[in-house]
Amino acid sequence: MRRTVTSSVLSLVLFSASVFALPAASAEPASPNAIPGTVLNSAPLPAHLWLPGTARAHRLTYWSTSASGDRTPVTGAVFVPEGTPPAGGWPVLSWAHGTVGLGDDCAPSVAGRSERDVTYLRHWLAQGYAIAATDYSGLGTPGVHPYLVGEAAAYSVIDMVRAGRAVDADLSATWAAIGQSQGGHATLFTTRLAPAYAPELDFRGGVGTGVPSHLEYLISAAGPWLPDVSQPGLTVFVSYIMASLRATYPDAEIDSYLTELGKRVVSDAEELCYWDQRERVTGIGIGQLFSRQLTDASFFAVIRDAMEVPTIGYERPFFIAQGGVDLTVWAPLTELLASQLRANTEPATVRYYPAEDHDSTMAASLADTTPYLAALMR
Structure with missing residues (x-):
């Protein structure tokens, strides 16, 4: 598995978000012999x-x-x-x-x-x-x-x-x-x-x-300086990425990059489907999610490893x-x-x-x- 990390950062390009009963499976523990595809x-x-x-x-x-x-x-x-x-x-x-x-x-x-x-x-x-x-x-x-x-x-x-x-x-x-x-x-x-x-x-x-x-370069260049460009799809996209990284890389301390508002938005992103999350973040710019820049080596290493x-x-x-x-x-x-x-x-x-x-x-x-x-x- 790739879990090694490196450093670097490029420039930001603004982009827009992609979009688009069986109950949730129980948290049945996997046995050591569980075979993928079973x-x-x-x-x-x-x-x-x-x-x-x-x-x-x-x-x-x-x-x-x-x-x-x-x-x-x-x-x-x-x-x-x-x-x-x-x-x-x-x-x-x-x-x-x-x-x-x-x-x-x-x-x-x-x-x-x-x-x-x-x-x-x-x-x-x-x-x-x-x-x-x-x-x-x-x-x-x-x-x-x-x-x-x-x-x-x-x-x-x-x-x-x-x-x-x-x-x-x-x-x-x-x-x-x-x-x-x-x-x-x-x-x-x-x-x-x-x-x-x-x-x-x-x-x-x-x-x-x-x-x-x-994406590792685009997201890593974000931070509090970003103005509100009235594109809620952008905010949805970023909130999903931050929620994913926070859960997948617990040692990355993703919350340390987020404002209190950002923490709430990212927590909501864990549960809300695209259109509900889009309504949630309407009027919230990407910059409002972040308390500090993402341009440090440790964050770039994590997002690069993931994406x-x-x-x-x-x-x-x-x-x-x-x-x-x-x-x-x-x-x-x-x-x-x-x-x-x-x-x-x-x-x-x-x-x-x-x-x-x-x-x-x-x-x-x-x-x-x-x-x-x-x-x-x-």
Whole structure:
């Protein structure tokens, strides 16, 4: 597990936030022999939560690996397409969703999915893929969701495939990862980690849209000096990151960077879904959250360890789709990531969609990502 720390800080770029019944699993202790991907319980997913084109769907809880390397329960859903499966079973796409919040009620297997996501996933079902959709650890299970902690998200995405295959015999061992925004970040970590973490599965690669990168530099440059720019989405995004870091890195003393108002906002972020948290922070600027600058080496070390997108070490190919007018994930930052990947001769395809924003890039990129995945999965 990466828990080493280093120092440095760059300049701030203002950016905007990404957005978008099974009760919370009990805090059942993991035995030392708990195997990642083992299913703890499963049941039919309620019909109102099905994706169009679904023949059957399951809601389940399974063991995965936490940010600290311990076993942790995670919830998710599996959607099986209509029709007869091909020889070997339906190939699987493990879906990594975008920002919904940190509270258990925000988990997509309970709260449902946005029209944008339903439309996108419906396309992939129609292409003959089963969808394995994790909620991520801490969403629907004990503890605070480690938002944008890349390795933890990747383990949830990978183990969702193991769990899905355990509850439905028609799922193949052949799979790929797909994700949007927060899930695009998770997809890159998944692509890097999957071959070694789950060698018994046939992992082919990943597709990410609206993939955030270099967040460690952006967030680290924040502090009390930031004016209120009347963008509550920004404040939501930052509050989720601070809540995640506070829970995942208790030794980082995150509260020492926060004002009393900031502590209250970050505590509320642990429970409130995106739109409720957005209402909570309306009229509160990012600078009001902080009692001191985040530009010290210890904070940068923590956020870098959690969120820095790897630029080397990929064994499988992956596709990044970037909107030209995406105001949540800026194209120049994606191009910086692309240049680093190219310099390291990593198997990345990066494509830009000049007229598309953070949401519309998902649909616009399908003309490219559909044949891309079909070729990987052959």
